[in-house]
Amino acid sequence: MGIPQVEGAKGACTAPLGGCGPRGNCEQRCKAMHSDGEGSCNLGLCTCTYGCFTPPSPVQPKLCTIGLGYCTSPNDCNQKCASHYNHGQGGCDFVGNVNLCSCIYQC
Known part of the structure; x- marks a missing residue:
């Protein structure tokens, strides 16, 4: 399991889940971790893409x-x-x- 990475300002994160395994296994593992996640296989490795929270910028004091x-x-x-x-x-x-x-x- 790797460190999630945030992609741009979309609020989408990706997490590597290791080998893809049998057909549909990557998608199932991703959904089990993140209900809105989508698993995809590339070169035999499963990647989970899901919505994540992007913290707001600090509020400037009045x-x-x-x-x-x-x-x-x-x-x-x-x-x-x-x-x-x-x-x-x-x-x-x-x-x-x-x-x-x-x-x-x-x-």
Whole structure:
């Protein structure tokens, strides 16, 4: 028994099942393992093709932004943001004549 292999984005997997054996044996062994499987013989070797689960791509975290008031330095803002919010990163934005701390965090 070999390691299943995923073919493309179809969600189809294949698994080698060894020798084909008597006529119809390959198909029966494949169906016994995977109800949706289809066995096929090629050069005397049985291969089972069946539907398999393709894991979804990781979900990107949602990011939110909040203002944290006046900013004395980028480092001060970053520390303030990190201490209050999950994975928060802060930076100073010069708005008008003042520096304001803006914080981006996972929400």
